[in-house]
Amino acid sequence: MTHTTTDQPARGASGAVVPVLAFAGIVVAVMQTLLVPVIKDLPQLLGTEPSNATWVLTSTLLSGAVATPIMGRLGDLYGKRRMLILSLAVMVVGALVSALTSDLLTMIVGRTLQGFAMGAIPLGIGLMRDMLPREKLGSAMALMSSSIGVGGGLALPAAALVAQHTDWHALFYGAAGLGVVSIALTLLVVPESPMRAKGSFDVVGALGLSTGLVLLLLPITKGSDWGWSSGTTLGLFAASVSVLLLWGLFELRHSAPLVDLRTTARREVLLTNLASIMVGVSFYVVSLVLPQLLQLPKATGYGLGQSMVSAGLLVAPLGLTMMFTAPVYARLSAKYGPKTTLILGMLIIAIGYGSGLGLMSAAWQSLVIAVVLGAGIGLAYSSLPALIVGAVPASETGAANGLNTLMRSIGTSVSSAVIGMVLANTANHVGGVAVPTMHGFRVSFLIATAAVAVGVLLAVFLPKRSLPVQHTRLRASSEEEAAPDHAGEALRGFHGRVLDAQGVPVARAKVTLIDRRGRQAGATLSAQDGTYALAVPAEGVYVLAAKAAGHGPLASSATHAGDDLAIALDLALPAETVSA
DSSP states (O other): OEEEOOSSOOOOOOTTHHHHHHHHHHHHHHHHHTTGGGGGGHHHHHTSOHHHHTHHHHHHHHHHHHHHHHHHHHHHHHOHHHHHHHHHHHHHHHHHHHHTOOOHHHHHHHHHHHHGGGGHHHHHHHHHHHHSOHHHHHHHHHHHHHHHHHHHHHHHHHHHHHHHHSOTTHHHHHHHHHHHHHHHHHHHHOOOOOOOOOSOOOHHHHHHHHHHHHHHHHHHHHHHHHOTTSHHHHHHHHHHHHHHHHHHHHHHHOSSOSSOHHHHTSHHHHHHHHHHHHHHHHHHHHHHHHHHHHHSOGGGSSOOOOOHHHHHHHHTHHHHHHHHHHHHHHHHHHHHOHHHHHHHHHHHHHHHHHHHTTOOSSHHHHHHHHHHHHHHHHHHHHHHHHHHHTTSOGGGHHHHHHHHHHHHHHHHHHHHHHHHHHHHHTOEEETTEEEOOHHHHHHHHHHHHHHHHHHHHHHHTSOOOSSOGGGOOOSOSSTTTOOGGGTTOOSSEEEEEEEOTTSOBOTTOEEEEEOTTSOEEEEEEOOTTSEEEEEOSSSEEEEEEEEOTTBOOEEEEEEEOSSSOEEEOOEEOOBOOOOO
C-alpha cells in the first residue's frame, strides 16, 4: 500500500490546466522538427561534414529517449509539476546555447539539453490523471498525447518561414521564448499533484537504462552512415542487448525500480507499448516523405516544385487534424473503449498510406494525405495513454507513460533509419547529388502500411474493457447521493475511519474511490464517528482519495481481490499546510 501526501496546499484545477499542459507538450514537440527546414544546409552553416552535422538531430533524439522514463519516475516521486517546470527550464537553456553558437560541439550540447524536455509529455498526462474528473480525462489525455504530432506539424511551416526570411539562429530564440511562456503559464495555472509514489530514485537503474538506450539508438540512427554490417554498428547492438538484459535483472530485484518490469510485462501494457512503436514508425514516414516530394523540382517528372514555406503549410494539417481529433476520440472511447479507437486509428492510417500510393501527383493530394493521416494518428496517439493509465496504479502513471513515450520515440528512430536507407538506396545521382525517386517514396509508404498492420494485429489481442462505465454499480456517484447513514454497509469493498493527524475521527470528510483507469467508482461522506464504507464494482487496484476542510488531502492505493470481504482501511489526513 502506498500513502501519498502533498507538499503544499491543494488547489483546485482550473479549466485552463488542460490547454496550458497541452501547450507545454506542443512546445516540447517543436524541438523535434525545429531544424527540418534547414537540414540540408546544416553542414555549411556549422562548417562541418554532413555525417557530423547529423549529430545535431541525433543528440536531441537520444536525450529525449533517456529523459522520458527518468523524468516520469522523478515526477511520481517528487512532484510532476516540479519536474515539468525543470524539463522546460533545461530546454530553454539548451535553446539559448544553440542560439548563440555556430560551433558544432556547442550546438550538439544545446540540442541535447533541448531533447531533455521530452519528459514533459508523460508528466503532463500524469498531472491530468491526478487532477481531472473522469468525464474530462479522456479528451484531455488525448490532446496531451497528440501534442507530439501537433507541435511537429505546426513547427514545419513556422520554422520554414523563419529560416527563409531571417537568420536561422532566430529559430532557437523563438523556441526559448515559447519555453519561457510555457513555464510562466504552468506556474500560474497548474497546481502540484498530491499523488506521490513511495520509495527512492533508482540511480543505478537510470544509468543502466540510459546506457542501454544510447547503445541501442546510436546504431539505429547512424547505421546507414557507418554501414549496417560494420563492426561498430553490430558491436553497439550487441552491447545494448547485454546492458539492457543486465539492467532488467537488476530492476526485477530492486525494491523501488525505475521501471516496474512486472507491471510492464502485463499483457495490456506490453501490447500497448509494442503497438506504440508501430504507430511511431508510421507517424514519421509522412514527415520524411511529403516535404521532400513537395519541394523536388518539377523537372524531375514527379516533384511538385513547392517552396519551403508552401511545403510546410501543406503538411501542417497533419498536426491540426490531430489536435481536432481529441474531442472525437473522447466520445468514441467513452462508448467503445480505447482499444477500439486505437484499432480504428491505425486502420485510418493504413487507408491514408494505401491511398497515398496513388495520390502523389499534385500538391492538393498531399494535403488530403496529411488530413487523413492526421485523423488516424490522432486517434491512435490519443488511445495510448488511456490504455496505459487503465493498466497501472496511479503512483506509477508518470513512469509508465514515460516508457510509452519512449516506445514511440524508438518507433520514430527506427522509421528515420529505415526510410533514410530506402530513399538513399533508391535515389538517382545527378551531378553528384542524390535525388529521391518516386519508387523510394512508394516503398516508404508501403513500409508504413506494414507497420500499422502489425500494430493492428497487436491491438486485437489487448484485453477488452471488463465493465462498461455506464454499467458500473456504484455505492454513490456524487456528494449529493452519498449519505453517512450507509457508512457501515460495504458488502464488498473498503471500510474504515477517516482520522486527523492526532487520530481524532473526522466527520463529513469526502472519500472518493478511483479505479485503475482513473475513473470515479464511488464516493461517500464519513459519518459523525469518522466511519466510511465504499463498495467496489470489480477486483483490482484502487485509489481512495480523502479530503476535508481544515485538513490536507490524502490518497492511498489498495488492492481488492474481488471476494465478498470488506477490507478495513483507515485514512489518516495530514495537517493542513499553511503557506508563509
